[in-house]
Amino acid sequence: MWKKIRILILLIILLIVAVNAYRDQNQNWSKPVMVLLHPINADGLPTTQQYIQQLSGQDLNGAREYLEKAAQQYRGQPTYFYFNLGRELNALPPKVPEQASLIDTVLWSLKFRFYAWKQHESADGSPSVTLYLNYYDSAQTKQLKHSTALQKGRIGSVNLFASKKQAEQNKIVLVHELLHAFGASDKYDLATGQPLYPVGYAFPDQQPLFPQAKAELMAGHIPTSQTTSKMPDALEQTLINAITAIELGWKE
Ligand SMILES: [Zn+2]
Structure with a gap:
């Protein structure tokens, strides 16, 4: 009897894990995409705090339009994105390991998912994605560490400059x-x-190949020759190419 109940419980847990994993890997783009943003004062400076205080979800209207336009173009039907600025958090996400072994990466991703679970409050609702925005004063921090996001768990740790x-x-x-x-x-x-x-x-496919007018968003830079590239100034100087659209499930 007990053995059967134990097996049943295990099967239920397995089913929940499988359903969650499936859901995390197969976004239903016909449903609105809710992006929850938690700002964090990552360097603890008053200047960074001031910057965080004046942030607004409306700052991301341009990003929302960019995504909606690209999704419409590939899918042939609308997808709606919503950026919600959530509570400021005090705890930083676990540091992304540099030159990590597979074990480091696995441990870090578990720690990060645990962090996200701990920070979550019921008032946050159930967003499609949660991004933790770690802000640094650009006068003090010249180079930001790598940002990372996980598809499993739908969370990201994003390092940004606290500067207009x-x-x-x-x-x-x-x-x-x-x-x-x-x-x-x-x-x-x-x-x-x-x-x-x-x-x-x-x-x-452009002939000649250079100059390229835009960056592919997941490449991050505009190639200026086979070996050189430059940062785009704004989202308008980037696009989402067909390969990225296929990975997202926007295109067959
Ligand atoms: Zn990347």
Whole structure:
């Protein structure tokens, strides 16, 4: 009798895990996409705090329009995105390990999912994705550490500059990480940062190949030659190419 109940409980747990994993890997794009953003004062500076205080969900209207336009173009029907600015959090997400072994990465992803579970409050609702925005004062931090997002768990840890001048590039990083959470992969050489050809190009078939007018969003940079590239200034200088659209499930 007990043995049967135990097996039944295990089967139920397995079913829940399987359903969650399936849901995390197969976004229903006909439903509105709710993106919850939690700002965090990552360097603890008063200047960073001031920047966080004046943030508004409306700052991301441009990003919302960008995503809705791209989704409409590939899917042939609308997808609605909503960016909700949630509570400011005090605890930072676990640091992404650098030059990590597989074990480090697995442990970090478990820690990150535990962190997300601990931070969650019922008032947060059940967003499609939760992004933790770690803000740093650009006068103190010159280079940001790598941002990361997990498709399983639909969470991302995004490092941003607390500066109005950087607001446009922040949006590029934020949307790039958001798409990771939906299964899009990086399209640049991890060693050099150079966009991969042809998958990391906005216009891979263009003749001549250079200059390229835009960056592919998951490559992050506009290639200016086979070996050089530059940062786009704003989301408008990027696009989501067909390969990324396939990864997202926007295109067959
Ligand atoms: Zn990336």
